Amino acid sequence: MRNFVYMLEISQRGQAMPVSPFRKLAPYAEAARLAGKKVYPLNIGQPDIQTPPQLLEALRQADIKVLGYSHGAGTESYRRKLAAYYQQAGIPATMDDIIVTTAGSEAILFALLTCLNPGDELVVPEPFYGTYTAFAIAAGVSIVPITARIEDGFALPPLADFERVLTPRTRAILLCNPSNPTGYVYRRDELQALLGLCQQHGLYLLSDEAYREFCYDGATATSALTLPGGEQHVVVLDTISKRYSACGARVGALLTKNQAVYAAAFRFAQMRISPPGLGMLLGEAAAELPPSYFDETKAEYQARRDLTVRRLRAMPGVSCPVPGGAFYVMARLPVDDAEAFGQWLLQEFSYQGQTLMLSPANGFYQTPGLGRQEVRLAYVLNQADLDAALTCLAEALQVYPGRVVPQERVVELEQA
Incomplete structure (x- = not known):
């Protein structure tokens, strides 16, 4: 009998798994708070908008004797109400097109596991939602980025750019609309061209x-x-997290008319037995809210966006497009390295005992080196706190040791 010496090693997937781009600075933020600083969290899309009271009341009123498993695709009651919500939004859906998932995260993972094989390629416009990288690694899929430029407002790159990267291993195109992290809203003609x-x-x-x-x-x-013509090609990934300020409910959905995709995704859903039972009760109550519920929330986010863009554009050397949707803005800062700047904000800077946490944008790009001077800011705080956070940013940029002169200013100086 031969003797073997085994080495304990983390899997290749585990070694390749990146740190969350919007949580990588969290340890420094925790240390800053312990040191007595007030830290404004603009790094993550956690809204401070109140979760609709109807959702929490639904839990209080629930007559639950045993909190058991549901159908693998979610309860019939919730899927019917969710289908009605989609139909009200002009989306042709029935309950049989819907698989309820554990947040949008599981919907993304199920889609990749269902539609792509290990080694296949997924084309994604960058910058993109940072955890797409993690899900691609988990599924053994390679992301092929198509770069959108801040100078163009992060508009969808030309279709020729997509055609240029297609190979026999390409299986899907993934995009977020409205976009996280850029806030760009893709037009119908752009989506039709991609389809x-x-x-x-x-x-x-x-x-x-x-x-x-x-x-x-x-x-x-x-x-x-x-x-x-999209019925066989389209898979929609969704969640109630941001829509109803219910991030902790962890309830999402995968929606498709392609029966083969649905059947395969459902088998993955059966593997994890069922989605969260209490979360689906919240989801049912959310689906019953009238469309007018969003009027006040949307107006508040637009006011926050306007405040954020106005303040950023008033800061010397800062540039940012106006996001058309979601609640994020990407900005280019006059700094040597946005990640180093974000760490410095938490470790060494404070203004009147306050500072802010942001997301370095390099974690939203697949192409090495891109996003080094860019950050994503989530305008998810009330306007008073948001204004105070942006004041901290403005003050920090004036004293940051790694501040750089913007290229256009260099040209001006050379011409003077």
Whole structure:
């Protein structure tokens, strides 16, 4: 009998799994708070908007003797109400098109596991929601980025850029609409063009629609499932987390008309038995809210957006496009390295005993080196706190040791 010496090693997936781009500075924030600083969290999309009281009242009124498993796709009661919500939003859905998931995160993972094989390629416009990278690693999938530029307001890159990267291993295109992290709202014609590409090359179009209700200045979010001819190609990924300020409910949905995709995703859903029972009770109450519920919330987010963009654009050397939706803004700062700057804000800086936490944008790009001077800010705090946080940022940029002169200012100085 041969003797073997085994080495304990973390899996390749575990070694490749990145730190969350919006939580990587959390240890420094905790230390700053312990040191007595007030830290404004603009790093993560955790709204301070009150969760609708109807959701919590639904839990209080629930007559539960045994909190048991549900159907693997979610309770029939919730799926019917969720289908009615989609139909009210103009999205053609029935309860048989819906798999309730453990937040949008599980919907993303189920979609990748269902639509792509290990080694396949997923095309994603960057910057993109940072955890797409983690889900791709878990599924053994390679992300192929198509870079959107801050100078263009992070608009969808030309279709030729997508066509250029397609290979025999390409299986899907994934995008978030409205976008996290950029706030860009993709137009119907842009989505129709992407769908045409998917139809031509036999690809899936995975559409993350977590911020559907939050569009500004007259913009509206187009669900990919409303595109003509998209029934077999489109998989919608959704969640109640941001829509109803219910991030802790952990209830989302995968929605598709493709029966083969649905059947395979359902088998993954059976593997984890059922989605959260109490969360679905919250979801039912949320689905019963009238469309007018979003009027006040949307107006508040737009006011926060306007405040954030106005303050940022008044800071010397800072540039940012106006986001059309969601509740994030990407900004380019006059700093040498945004991650180092974010750490410095928490470790060494304070203004009147206050500072802020932001998300370095390098974690939202797949292409190495991009986003080094960019940050994502989540305008999820009330306007007074948001204004105070932005004052901290303005003061910090004046004294940061790694401040750099913007390129356009360098040109001005050279020409003077």
